Structure formats: structure tokens, C-alpha cells
Amino acid sequence: MDATVILPILKKKLAFLSGGKDRRSGLILTIPLCSEQTNMDELSVTLDYLLSIPSDKCKARGFTVIVDGRKSQWNVVKTVVLMLQNVVPAEVSLVCVVKPDEFWDKKVTHFCFWKEKDRLGFEVILVSGNKLTRYIEPSQLTEEFGGSLTYDHMDWLNKRLVFEKFTKESTSLLDELAVINNGSDKGNQNEKDRSMDFNYLPSVDPETVLQTGKVCYNGSHEPYM
Numbered sequence: 730m731d732a733t734v735i736l737p738i739l740k741k742k743l744a745f746l747s748g749g750k751d752r753r754s755g756l757i758l759t760i761p762l763c764s765e766q767t768n769m770d771e772l773s774v775t776l777d778y779l780l781s782i783p784s785d786k787c788k789a790r791g792f793t794v795i796v797d798g799r800k801s802q803w804n805v806v807k808t809v810v811l812m813l814q815n816v817v818p819a820e821v822s823l824v825c826v827v828k829p830d831e832f833w834d835k836k837v838t839h840f841c842f843w844k845e846k847d848r849l850g851f852e853v854i855l856v857s858g859n860k861l862t863r864y865i866e867p868s869q870l871t872e873e874f875g876g877s878l879t880y881d882h883m884d885w886l887n888k889r890l891v892f893e894k895f896t897k898e899s900t901s902l903l904d905e906l907a908v909i910n911n912g913s914d915k916g917n918q919n920e921k922d923r924s925m926d927f928n929y930l931p932s933v934d935p936e937t938v939l940q941t942g943k944v945c946y947n948g949s950h951e952p953y954m
Contacts, residue, residue, distance in 0.1 A: 749869035791822030
């Protein structure tokens, strides 16, 4: 899935990978729920896209998911936590639900998570925003959770668009060059003449692809390998 296809959804920042890691070196996935009703279909699409980015080796370490429920209702938070079972069931190690200062009914929340514990397959903890550092190092948390990790969502998204553009164009360029080279190697004069024809030059400017690659290299800092 390309970011350009779901760009309006990604701009909403329904979830994000900040680059932070938990104490097991697993990636931290953050879902910042807002006061407005969250579109679950759009959230699911966002999660599918984000989880397609890390390598299999990185996914094997598991994810710690932070569900920021400080501006949301308990029923929305519960729906999101249960949804994680279907989206990333084998990859979630821990879910930290950040609770608001005026906490939801403890009896209800504890009962619901206890009831679903075996079916979920991952641990869920309820924690205040200022206590999240008990579970994750401050250097791996973004500022809204009392950490020092810098994350700019639009900057990240722009870099993803550049990276995907480079990947698509470089792959296309290599394929076209292979076709041209194969035609030349066959020794058929007609093929050689065709390969020299303007119409058989690469459709993508190699220099442009190279420059895009340099931009990706200079701006890349995602620990997803």
C-alpha cells in the first residue's frame, strides 16, 4: 500500500511510529485518541500501513502500543484495544492505556480487561501519563508523555512520500535498463537499433532518481530494520 493512496487518512495522525523502542527493543506504536469519535476503519487502514513498514526481524521483537485515552471515552478505548487483537495479534507484547486524570470507573475497566485477557493474547495496563516512564525510558517517549524524543508527523510523512517515490522510480529504472541491456546482448542488429532509439530510453531520468535517493539517505533515521 502506497502512502499517496491513503494520504488524507495518514495526515490525521490516528497512529504513528515515533522511532522509540521499549526495553525489549520492540518498536513503540502510539494511538493518540482525540475527543472526537475515532473512525475505526481509518484507524485500521493506518495501522495496516504502519505495520507494513518494519522488517520481519523488527516485528519479531513485538510492539508496545500506547493508547492515549486522556481525551477519549472508555468505550472508544476498549474498542481500540480489542481491535488490536485482529490487526496485530501476534506482534503486540504490551498495551499501555494512558488514562485521564478523572479516571473511568476502575471496576468496569479492570473487569473488562481481565475478562478479555486470555483472548487478547497480550497484557494491558492502565497508567497515568506521568507514570508511563516506569515502563518505557523517557528518551524513547515523545514529549506528550513526558519524554524527550522528538517526532514531527508531517516531516515523517513527507520523508515517507519521498522514500516511496524513490523506491518506485528506481525499481522501474532498473527494470527498463535490464530490458535495454538484454536487447543489446542478444546480438540481433534490429534489437540493437531499437535499444538506441529515443523511445527505448528509460522513462525515468537516472540523475533524478539518484538525487531522490540522496535525499532519502540524508533524511532517513527510522530504526525499522
